[in-house]
Amino acid sequence: MATSRFQTRKQKILEQLGVPDSDYHDLSPKGSVDEPIRGLIRDINGVAGLITTSSCSGRISVFLEGQRADVSVVVEQPQEKTVAGPGGKGGGGSWLFISHDAVPMSETEGVEGFMEMFKLKTRDSSDRAPAVSARYIHIKFEPMILHILTATLEDSQRVLTAALSAGFRESGAVSLNPSKSGELNPIVAVRSMGYSFDAIIGYQKDTGENVALVDEAHLRTLVAIANERFNINSERIRRFQTSLLEQYAPLSNPNAKTTNLEWEDAETRKQRKREEGLARQRALKEEKDASRTSPKQESEASEIIDPTNELLI
Known part of the structure; x- marks a missing residue:
């Protein structure tokens, strides 16, 4: 291109x-x-x-x-x-x-x-x-x-x-x-x-x-x-x-919500970006761990309800 x-x-x-x-x-x-x-x-x-x-x-x-x-002098020739x-x-x-x-x-x-x-x-x-x-x-x-x-x-x-x-x-x-x-x-x-x-x-x-x-x-x-x-x-x-x-x-970041950001210098911004990256990695790991939950565990979890069909605390 x-x-x-x-x-x-x-x-x-x-x-x-x-x-x-x-x-x-x-x-x-x-x-x-x-x-x-x-x-x-x-x-x-x-x-x-x-x-x-x-x-x-x-x-x-x-x-x-x-x-x-x-301004008091009339200039006839261009000034050098x-x-x-x-x-x-x-x-x-x-x-x-x-x-x-x-x-x-x-x-x-x-x-x-x-x-x-x-x-x-x-x-x-x-x-x-x-x-x-x-x-x-x-x-x-x-x-x-x-x-x-x-x-x-x-x-x-x-x-x-x-x-x-x-x-x-x-x-x-x-x-x-x-x-x-x-x-x-x-x-x-x-x-x-x-x-x-x-x-x-x-x-x-x-x-x-x-x-x-x-x-x-x-x-x-x-x-x-x-x-x-x-x-x-x-x-x-x-x-x-x-x-x-x-x-x-x-x-x-199309999924990010617009917020009232405070001004930050380059080092602070670098640190913030690093922390955000680590947070995304943790979220992905937790999502993968959750996806590995066995059908038996899911079944047991769904049965923990009381007779009024409300979750037990």
Whole structure:
């Protein structure tokens, strides 16, 4: 049987994910799969009809916009240097801070703890207000986002059902038209932008200094909000993982009843599977032993009744 396009792509992605972290790099700022969702990625990629193509577990970041075009100047010739887009990306923008986990508040108890962490300088009275075209500095919280390639339309529907039930309300599917070979492999984006936020906290001066527009107390408040949303994000990830496994549980064991599974790591799951296998072996042995019961024993057992035709206790 010829290998399908989906199987070919899945095998290639699995080979890339299988290399050591020191050798694996993707297009994200971190360059590899985020630690908080490695178990989720492993479970998704363990399903025959699914493979992740990109992922971010969620993050708090501080981002310096790229060089903006001077809106006061009419440009007659194409500019040689790239400029930032409306969101500030491109044009030489850079990350000043990134964390894929909540930021411990105790680590920044100093007077300017977050100022130092985010590479900001306190604004003094001589600093003028920044121009509209200035390179602004943002603090952002972005929830988890996953892109999952699916083997069939039914697989994409299962992923969407799990995503929406877990609270990832902006999830959707693309690539819904069959290829020339007739294959239909939708890509599902699992995401929820409703609890993300983006706030301007500073700007870069012409001298290259990053100047804060807010004080340390304001930064602490923003980080505390981001940490709270990390908790929401983590809970939704757990719900998605559980719901997705439930979607595929009847396929792996048609006789199994769907239950509310708790999240479990690889070692716990391995132990559970081992115990379930032993339980099935014991059940089969007991069934075989019962089938060997002699006709005489069955007859004697059937005669242990009282005159009212009820079993004796």
